[in-house]
Amino acid sequence: MRGILGLVILIVVVMGMWKMYVKGGKPGWGCLIPFYNAYLLVKIAGKPGWWFFLLLVPLVNIVVWIIVLHGVSVNFGKGVGFTIGLILLPFVFYPILGFGSAEYGGKVAPAAS
Numbered sequence: 498m499r500g501i502l503g504l505v506i507l508i509v510v511v512m513g514m515w516k517m518y519v520k521g522g523k524p525g526w527g528c529l530i531p532f533y534n535a536y537l538l539v540k541i542a543g544k545p546g547w548w549f550f551l552l553l554v555p556l557v558n559i560v561v562w563i564i565v566l567h568g569v570s571v572n573f574g575k576g577v578g579f580t581i582g583l584i585l586l587p588f589v590f591y592p593i594l595g596f597g598s599a600e601y602g603g604k605v606a607p608a609a610s
Contacts, residue, residue: 513592
């Protein structure tokens with residue numbers, strides 16, 4: 498029974514992230530590809546693509562990830578409280594961005610950039 502519940506939660510989170518990526522002007526399927534999903538999230542946050550490499554540096558990645566998540570929150574019209582939610586409860590807050598009324602307010606760049 499727990500396995501089915503976990504699968505349902507996973508599907509809802511992936512669907513929410515997929516829709517959030519699409520709102521951010523990126524391909525939704527990108528949320529499924531390791532490393533590429535982090536690169537796309539950096540771009541949705543409005544940061545340069547090379548910031549992705551900072552996510553590969555131990556300890557630095559923690560600070561950079563928080564900054565990226567805050568950039569995502571801001572670009573969707575949310576504040577610091579929402580950033581904290583993305584950090585602590587991503588399985589709740591990503592679907593809120595994807596399925597909710599939040600609109601992407603950042604610069605929408607082409608998906609391949």
